[in-house]
Amino acid sequence: MTFKKINAWVHLWFGIASGIVVVILGITGCILVFEQEIRSISSPWLHAAAEGRSLLPPSKLYQAVSTALPDNEVSSIWYHGEDHTAHVTVNSDSTVFVDPYTAKVVAMVDHEDFFHIVEEGHFYLWLPKEIGEQVVGWGTFIFFILLLSGLILWWPKRWNKKSLDQSFKIKWKARFKRLNYDLHNVLGFYSIIVAILLAVTGLMMSFQWFNKGLFWIAGGTDKPGIEAVSDTLNNPQTKMLVQVDKAWHKGINELAEHNPKDIIVSFPEKASEAIYVCTDMFSGTWRDVYLDQHTLEVLPASNKRLLDENAADLIRRVNYGIHVGAIGELPTKILFFIVSLICASLPITGFYIWWGKKSKSKKKAGRSKIKQYLPV
Numbered sequence: 001m002t003f004k005k006i007n008a009w010v011h012l013w014f015g016i017a018s019g020i021v022v023v024i025l026g027i028t029g030c031i032l033v034f035e036q037e038i039r040s041i042s043s044p045w046l047h048a049a050a051e052g053r054s055l056l057p058p059s060k061l062y063q064a065v066s067t068a069l070p071d072n073e074v075s076s077i078w079y080h081g082e083d084h085t086a087h088v089t090v091n092s093d094s095t096v097f098v099d100p101y102t103a104k105v106v107a108m109v110d111h112e113d114f115f116h117i118v119e120e121g122h123f124y125l126w127l128p129k130e131i132g133e134q135v136v137g138w139g140t141f142i143f144f145i146l147l148l149s150g151l152i153l154w155w156p157k158r159w160n161k162k163s164l165d166q167s168f169k170i171k172w173k174a175r176f177k178r179l180n181y182d183l184h185n186v187l188g189f190y191s192i193i194v195a196i197l198l199a200v201t202g203l204m205m206s207f208q209w210f211n212k213g214l215f216w217i218a219g220g221t222d223k224p225g226i227e228a229v230s231d232t233l234n235n236p237q238t239k240m241l242v243q244v245d246k247a248w249h250k251g252i253n254e255l256a257e258h259n260p261k262d263i264i265v266s267f268p269e270k271a272s273e274a275i276y277v278c279t280d281m282f283s284g285t286w287r288d289v290y291l292d293q294h295t296l297e298v299l300p301a302s303n304k305r306l307l308d309e310n311a312a313d314l315i316r317r318v319n320y321g322i323h324v325g326a327i328g329e330l331p332t333k334i335l336f337f338i339v340s341l342i343c344a345s346l347p348i349t350g351f352y353i354w355w356g357k358k359s360k361s362k363k364k365a366g367r368s369k370i371k372q373y374l375p376v
Helices: 003-033 035-042 058-068 114-124 129-154 161-168 176-190 192-206 208-217 240-255 311-323 330-372
Strands: 074-080 086-090 094-098 105-110 262-266 275-282 285-291
Touching (some): 003 035, 003 129, 035 114, 058 086, 058 094, 058 105, 114 129, 161 176, 176 330, 192 208, 192 311, 192 330, 240 262, 240 275
Antiparallel strands (some): 074 086, 094 105, 262 275
């Protein structure tokens, strides 16, 4: 069997094996690309009027939520910049939204909303997590192989005008069978670079072995985990809320380089815990910073500034932003939406191509049998 036949066999049966997974991932991915934009329109509780007012510090929001919901423990506050409410994470199935200028509780929204259901499909195919993660991960891996084998199948035998037209142009006025082939062959080629990015970034989130392998190829070396721990020998009786407010001010005024008003701050439960501050949340990236609860010094477990990272760590930092198309804001989101839609269509158009060939083979075999009984 020649390499060409082996490649065609791999493309066919791998495509059949992963088709349903790819369709679901593509469609759910299309929806999730614009999740934030859709939420902004459909969720009025996400907006708050700044009107020249200053954001209240975390302690004020903490006290307001603790008073309004005495049975819930507050763990962190997410500020989403000016003109937006902050959301507070509590030990509940609901998310609490607070006006960051008045500390008024605006809404409590059930976590199990439409987008959560879509995410469950994208991450686990609505299967139990342990099973769904493996199905999605290996389905994505097979899709990655399909993209490479598809590129080989697409490659023109001759680089003349006729071959180039067949490889780069869609005959919109052709019969459906030919149009379907062009939609699979030509659109598959045009979308391959972004599709490979989607597959690779998805595999980095699915498998540790793939993540570590790519990290190693990029020149990274695994370091022993550094635990973010506060030194309890220094001011062990420091008031937690006072320190969290100071950490928030430090995050806004010293640590953040981009969108300083977009920041997450945690409330440590123990004197030995660090204060977690997440800054520079833009284009799908963020910086995790851990501050000593008592001295507010940046602990070694913290991320560096994005521009100070080496290539390997940078790849890990931007992986999510690339996967969701946020790395280039709206233009890349639109591009990734289109490519996700194409990816979802490829198993469908590919199945129709295979089914058409299968039906043609049956008809041909049937005609051959009839000819056996015809007079010579």
